[in-house]
Amino acid sequence: MDTFTIHGKRKINGTLINIILFGVIIIVFMAAIRYTAGNTMNRQEEALNRALERDIVQCYAENGYYPPSLEYIKEHYGLIYDEGSFFVDYTPVGGNIYPGYRVMRIGAFGTGAEGAANE
Numbered sequence: 001m002d003t004f005t006i007h008g009k010r011k012i013n014g015t016l017i018n019i020i021l022f023g024v025i026i027i028v029f030m031a032a033i034r035y036t037a038g039n040t041m042n043r044q045e046e047a048l049n050r051a052l053e054r055d056i057v058q059c060y061a062e063n064g065y066y067p068p069s070l071e072y073i074k075e076h077y078g079l080i081y082d083e084g085s086f087f088v089d090y091t092p093v094g095g096n097i098y099p100g101y102r103v104m105r106i107g108a109f110g111t112g113a114e115g116a117a118n119e
Contacts, residue, residue, distance in 0.1 A: 048081050048103050055079055056099060065095035
């Protein structure tokens with residue numbers, strides 16, 4: 001069995017070093033996966049905000065009024081998003097006043113506290 005001597009005082013088993021190294025590699029790998037998943041959710045949230053803004057402005061340009069509800073945007077402009085990961089709080093103010101909306105994360109990647117607001 002491999003052993004290493006450190007300053008002539010202690011012997012460390014080579015197998016123990018391999019186990020520790022393997023554990024460190026696993027921890028780094030798991031951290032990388034979490035980081036990548038978080039970045040993916042950030043990109044999806046940004047894309048949803050851009051799509052909402054685009055659809056709201058397009059509705060006003062075509063019809064002369066802002067969308068009366070989120071369901072209207074989904075039905076007439078084809079807005080599709082993962083409702084298990086995001087909650088959209090859409091607040092129409094009036095036909096000629098830009099509506100307020102907020103995209104909030106829900107589920108495993110967010111608490112619902114974060115999100116972008118446009119009010």
